[in-house]
Amino acid sequence: MLLRNLSPPSGLCNGTRLMITSLGENTITGNITGGSFDGKPVAISRIVLNIEERKLPFILKRRQFPVRLCYGMTINNSQGQILDKVGIYLPNPVSSHGQLYVAISRVRSAADLRFLITNEEDVPGNHTINIVFSEAFTDITTK
Incomplete structure (x- = not known):
């Protein structure tokens, strides 16, 4: 995954x-996956990254590739993408149905959708709790 906006018109944006x-000493070549x-x-x-710490009497310069190994992404980061296979890790109950819908609809x-649901002891399970705040419905009247 690319970590910097190198050339947005060419599709080289953050994320x-x-x-x-191919991996070289100074160059990485590859193909963009997904999107237009x-x-x-x-x-x-x-690229050269300058790190200026007020505690240090010098400027630290590092040359590194602006990429990161990527095995997964957050639900918010996945919006707008269509994927061939999706695995959803739910270590806690989902409190927002909209986010769960976004994750499932990617x-x-x-048949290509998988869930990993764990409880407090990290034991895999087959269900999760639907969090509903009943306080939100206390002042609703029906006609």
Whole structure:
């Protein structure tokens, strides 16, 4: 996953997923996966990052690739993407039905959707609690 906006018109934005095809000492080549630039070959070079700490009497300069190994993403980060396979990890009950809907709707087919639900002791389970705040319904009257 790309960590910096290198060239937005070319599709190289923060959060862009890449399939790496070649690793060099100063250059990474790969293909963009997903979005309107899907399959486009790109080359990414190392960039200089300056770290200025007030405690240090000097400026620390690092040359590194602006990429990060990516195995997963948050529900909010997945909005607008369609994926072939989706695994949803729920260590806590979901309190927002909208977020659960967004997570489930990212996959093309229900057969390619998997859940991992754990309880407080990290023991896998097969259900989760639907959190409803009953206080929200106390002043509602029906006609």
